[in-house]
Amino acid sequence: MAARPGGHNLAVMNGPKEKVLTLDTMNACVKRVEYAVRGPIGVKKPFTEVIRANIGDAHAMGQKPITFLRQVLALCVHPDLLNSPDFPEDAKRRAESILQACGGHSLGAYSNSSGIQPIREHVAQYIQRRDGGIPADPNNIFLSTGASDAIVTVLKLLVAGEGRCRTGVLIPIPQYPLYSAALAELNAVQVDYYLDEDRAWALDVAELRRALCQARGHCRPRALCIINPGNPTGQVQTRECIEAVIRFAFEEQLFLMADEVYQDNVYAEGSQFHSFKKVLMEMGPPYSTQQELASFHSISKGYMGECGLRGGYVEVVNMDPAVQQQMQKMMSVRLCPPLPGQAVLDMVVSPPEPSDPSFTQFQAEKQAVLADLAAKAKLTEKVFNAVPGIRCNPVQGAMYSFPRIELPPRAIQRAKELGLAPDMFFCLRLLEETGICVVPGSGFGQREGTYHFRMTILPAAEKLRPLLEKLSQFHAKFTREYS
Amino acid sequence: MAARPGGHNLAVMNGPKEKVLTLDTMNACVKRVEYAVRGPIGVKKPFTEVIRANIGDAHAMGQKPITFLRQVLALCVHPDLLNSPDFPEDAKRRAESILQACGGHSLGAYSNSSGIQPIREHVAQYIQRRDGGIPADPNNIFLSTGASDAIVTVLKLLVAGEGRCRTGVLIPIPQYPLYSAALAELNAVQVDYYLDEDRAWALDVAELRRALCQARGHCRPRALCIINPGNPTGQVQTRECIEAVIRFAFEEQLFLMADEVYQDNVYAEGSQFHSFKKVLMEMGPPYSTQQELASFHSISKGYMGECGLRGGYVEVVNMDPAVQQQMQKMMSVRLCPPLPGQAVLDMVVSPPEPSDPSFTQFQAEKQAVLADLAAKAKLTEKVFNAVPGIRCNPVQGAMYSFPRIELPPRAIQRAKELGLAPDMFFCLRLLEETGICVVPGSGFGQREGTYHFRMTILPAAEKLRPLLEKLSQFHAKFTREYS
Numbered sequence: 001m002a003a004r005p006g007g008h009n010l011a012v013m014n015g016p017k018e019k020v021l022t023l024d025t026m027n028a029c030v031k032r033v034e035y036a037v038r039g040p041i042g043v044k045k046p047f048t049e050v051i052r053a054n055i056g057d058a059h060a061m062g063q064k065p066i067t068f069l070r071q072v073l074a075l076c077v078h079p080d081l082l083n084s085p086d087f088p089e090d091a092k093r094r095a096e097s098i099l100q101a102c103g104g105h106s107l108g109a110y111s112n113s114s115g116i117q118p119i120r121e122h123v124a125q126y127i128q129r130r131d132g133g134i135p136a137d138p139n140n141i142f143l144s145t146g147a148s149d150a151i152v153t154v155l156k157l158l159v160a161g162e163g164r165c166r167t168g169v170l171i172p173i174p175q176y177p178l179y180s181a182a183l184a185e186l187n188a189v190q191v192d193y194y195l196d197e198d199r200a201w202a203l204d205v206a207e208l209r210r211a212l213c214q215a216r217g218h219c220r221p222r223a224l225c226i227i228n229p230g231n232p233t234g235q236v237q238t239r240e241c242i243e244a245v246i247r248f249a250f251e252e253q254l255f256l257m258a259d260e261v262y263q264d265n266v267y268a269e270g271s272q273f274h275s276f277k278k279v280l281m282e283m284g285p286p287y288s289t290q291q292e293l294a295s296f297h298s299i300s301k302g303y304m305g306e307c308g309l310r311g312g313y314v315e316v317v318n319m320d321p322a323v324q325q326q327m328q329k330m331m332s333v334r335l336c337p338p339l340p341g342q343a344v345l346d347m348v349v350s351p352p353e354p355s356d357p358s359f360t361q362f363q364a365e366k367q368a369v370l371a372d373l374a375a376k377a378k379l380t381e382k383v384f385n386a387v388p389g390i391r392c393n394p395v396q397g398a399m400y401s402f403p404r405i406e407l408p409p410r411a412i413q414r415a416k417e418l419g420l421a422p423d424m425f426f427c428l429r430l431l432e433e434t435g436i437c438v439v440p441g442s443g444f445g446q447r448e449g450t451y452h453f454r455m456t457i458l459p460a461a462e463k464l465r466p467l468l469e470k471l472s473q474f475h476a477k478f479t480r481e482y483s
Numbered sequence: 484m485a486a487r488p489g490g491h492n493l494a495v496m497n498g499p500k501e502k503v504l505t506l507d508t509m510n511a512c513v514k515r516v517e518y519a520v521r522g523p524i525g526v527k528k529p530f531t532e533v534i535r536a537n538i539g540d541a542h543a544m545g546q547k548p549i550t551f552l553r554q555v556l557a558l559c560v561h562p563d564l565l566n567s568p569d570f571p572e573d574a575k576r577r578a579e580s581i582l583q584a585c586g587g588h589s590l591g592a593y594s595n596s597s598g599i600q601p602i603r604e605h606v607a608q609y610i611q612r613r614d615g616g617i618p619a620d621p622n623n624i625f626l627s628t629g630a631s632d633a634i635v636t637v638l639k640l641l642v643a644g645e646g647r648c649r650t651g652v653l654i655p656i657p658q659y660p661l662y663s664a665a666l667a668e669l670n671a672v673q674v675d676y677y678l679d680e681d682r683a684w685a686l687d688v689a690e691l692r693r694a695l696c697q698a699r700g701h702c703r704p705r706a707l708c709i710i711n712p713g714n715p716t717g718q719v720q721t722r723e724c725i726e727a728v729i730r731f732a733f734e735e736q737l738f739l740m741a742d743e744v745y746q747d748n749v750y751a752e753g754s755q756f757h758s759f760k761k762v763l764m765e766m767g768p769p770y771s772t773q774q775e776l777a778s779f780h781s782i783s784k785g786y787m788g789e790c791g792l793r794g795g796y797v798e799v800v801n802m803d804p805a806v807q808q809q810m811q812k813m814m815s816v817r818l819c820p821p822l823p824g825q826a827v828l829d830m831v832v833s834p835p836e837p838s839d840p841s842f843t844q845f846q847a848e849k850q851a852v853l854a855d856l857a858a859k860a861k862l863t864e865k866v867f868n869a870v871p872g873i874r875c876n877p878v879q880g881a882m883y884s885f886p887r888i889e890l891p892p893r894a895i896q897r898a899k900e901l902g903l904a905p906d907m908f909f910c911l912r913l914l915e916e917t918g919i920c921v922v923p924g925s926g927f928g929q930r931e932g933t934y935h936f937r938m939t940i941l942p943a944a945e946k947l948r949p950l951l952e953k954l955s956q957f958h959a960k961f962t963r964e965y966s
């Protein structure tokens with residue numbers, strides 16, 4: 001093999017060389033990504049326990065898995081157990097039918113990239129039931145590695161153009177930071193529309209229009225993301241609002257992305273979950289026949305909280321068939337979503353029926369989790385709103401409160417000196433002094449000059465009240481300290 | 484809310500509107516992706532069974548999961564089983580220690596984005612044992628959703644520049660098509676270097692140099708990908724070759740990516756797996772202290788074949804710490820790799836020890852799978868090489884043969900008329916007439932004018948010989964038909 005003139009020895013002798021991959025040479029889009037939710041960690045201070053009220057991770061906060069889901073999953077993973085007398089008949093039947101649909105009857109085989117076919121069919125049936133009989137087509141359903149994966153996949157399809165023709169994507173502020181992160185990574189333009197804090201974080205179409213018009217000056221807005229029920233806001237959209245959003249998207253030629261991972265998490269009286277798909281279909285043509293929509297769901301939230309298994313799906317509606325084929329192709333590069341997540345999704349979308357032996361326990365466990373969350377949602381709102389300087393909208397759904405906090409000017413000044421966002425400074429101090437870990441509003445976006453934090457409603461009921469009180473007391477102390 | 488002049492009604496009345504997302508408006512990079520491995524499917528013809536020798540999916544081809552892995556996983560999934568007398572003591576201990584490291588002691592909690600800490604430590608210990616004591620740092624190990632995920636993540640970091648400054652990445656031809664697909668999607672430049680079929684698909688540094696020099700005319704080559712043992716080639720690189728590659732990468736300032744997912748799949752006498760990490764470290768400074776390397780592993784291959792669980796890891800060596808932080812951040816956007824895959828990775832990197840009750844069975848099962856694969860590798864080579872017009876290099880490792888086939892000029896002509904690559908035409912006809920599904924060489928890349936197909940060695944031993952013979956007979960018939 002021919003030596004390159006001066007090659008080897010020269011390089012070796014030149015001493016420490018530059019790395020190939022440095023902050024200067026790496027992907028600039030990745031560098032621009034900000035990701036805050038995992039919050040400030042790693043402090044040792046005067047408390048016995050860090051309480052992680054920062055992530056929507058139910059099991060980590062002590063919620064027990066739903067028995068039926070885990071029984072079936074154990075049977076799928078280790079089919080020898082099918083001979084054990086310790087499992088109910090319907091769990092065994094379910095495991096057998098899932099395994100029947102797996103290559104070599106094993107969760108260890110790759111599935112189709114879009115997911116196991118019978119599970120896609122069960123998802124379609126679930127959607128149809130949920131939406132009062134409006135049909136869903138299994139071919140429009142793609143299973144995914146959590147909802148995150150599907151959301152990024154659809155965004156990726158939408159990204160195109162350069163300069164003023166770059167794809168713009170409208171996202172709510174405050175938002176779930178997957179959106180801002182993915183848009184930065186994909187080099188798309190993030191177009192912010194602000195939710196209306198004074199109307200319990202409702203979406204206002206006039207504000208959508210403002211954001212859109214403004215964005216058209218510097219990019220090509222092509223998609224509109226909705227999170228309903230909202231993270232971090234806890235807001236649940238009304239049917240009227242959804243209709244108005246659909247009309248807006250249609251008029252303005254925007255692809256709709258409806259993040260509906262909290263569809264089972266609705267607590268407030270008078271609030272109800274309406275899927276974008278259902279409303280779209282009920283509006284009739286031209287909306288139902290032309291408006292493009294992708295709707296996302298996940299096994300991470302709801303009553304099951306199976307975050308670690310990474311399961312979810314997207315349903316696409318009115319998508320150009322050629323684009324849909326491209327999406328399929330893109331998914332096949334990563335082979336397939338994890339099979340345990342697919343299996344659990346199957347159970348979530350077709351739970352035990354009244355005649356099944358597992359029905360009663362399944363329903364009892366599910367209702368207990370949801371009732372507990374509802375109580376904690378109410379408690380959170382009540383405790384926070386009793387505190388001067390904290391104002392908390394009703395937690396109508398999802399798993400979070402996003403209270404607004406007043407911060408004294410001197411605290412804001414001090415934060416600036418430290419190079420921190422003021423609410424980040426507040427959250428850091430809170431963590432250091434109390435062990436309570438919440439996420440500053442600046443991680444989700446908020447109107448200039450307002451400050452918030454996001455706290456989950458997931459801590460165990462008996463811990464939540466003292467926690468809320470401790471947090472409120474800290475806010476009072478913090479306010480005094482900097483006044 | 485103010486109506487946009489002419490907005491709503493106009494749009495509604497204008498009848499069918501253009502879709503927002505079409506082939507014309509979608510992400511052009513995604514459109515360029517080609518992905519062939521899943522092969523031509525959906526033919527009904529004169530055979531009783533489709534034999535999928537196209538995908539490296541052991542369980543789908545009938546290989547049984549390793550008992551210990553599934554026992555522990557079942558225990559993790561459904562901890563009630565910890566009280567069952569049907570599980571060995573060490574499986575229970577292992578499950579308990581994995582659960583101990585999970586949030587809320589549940590596989591349903593998100594883990595750290597880089598994976599469960601003790602599992603990262605076990606991976607580091609595994610690497611250290613594998614590499615004869617050369618240390619590995621758990622902080623340099625990131626668990627992933629299969630190796631695919633980690634490979635795409637590292638490629639994504641490397642992508643930068645525009646026009647003639649776009650990042651170029653050297654990949655072997657033939658390659659595993661994840662690489663070409665990911666590079667197309669990321670809008671990086673694929674730089675092909677050809678493996679030497681006449682030397683059993685060995686890598687030739689002179690050819691690397693040729694490819695690099697040529698690429699420098701139109702892009703900025705910054706990384707070099709190696710697949711060892713090779714997919715689809717089945718080649719296992721010698722230590723000398725690896726040293727030469729490292730020297731080359733160092734001289735030429737290339738980030739090394741070593742895809743070592745088949746590290747347990749080495750069959751040929753005289754062949755041995757050498758990790759890039761080990762060779763790099765043994766070469767000493769400046770290589771060991773400066774050469775950047777990412778090495779990938781997976782639970783999908785080896786003797787375990789747990790593809791569906793989606794587990795794997797990457798170890799990075801000499802990576803700029805600031806870049807490593809960026810990688811960590813990027814991973815946290817997708818939350819975490821699936822916990823069941825992490826759990827199984829734990830067992831793969833720290834299997835039962837001689838004093839453990841599960842040791843004997845684990846070793847027996849592992850050795851049986853590997854011995855079976857070794858026998859099938861040999862058989863494949865032997866049968867194919869007895870056939871005129873087929874030439875098959877030794878299957879030294881991995882799970883594939885990649886024989887070269889002669890195709891008569893009239894078949895090539897016919898394929899062109901049909902708009903098909905000639906070997907695609909061959910593979911389609913093979914599938915239609917025999918039910919044997921293999922992947923054409925054109926899906927992996929090959930030297931112009933040569934034709935191949937990739938066939939896995941995974942079909943059950945008793946099926947493989949008839950399969951190979953049927954395929955050989957078909958080739959003879961096909962050759963006659965078009966001569």
Ligand SMILES: Cc1ncc(COP(=O)(O)O)c(C=O)c1O
Nearest residue numbers: 056146147148176231298300312
């Ligand atoms: C609004 C929203 N969308 C998507 C996700 C992603 O969840 P996963 O990927 O676990 O399904 C989350 C997780 O918290 C979320 O809150």
Ligand SMILES: Cc1ncc(COP(=O)(O)O)c(C=O)c1O
Nearest residue numbers: 539629630631659714781783795
């Ligand atoms: C060379 C090579 N690398 C990576 C992969 C990805 O495997 P996984 O994502 O299942 O770990 C494969 C799968 O076949 C492969 O052959």
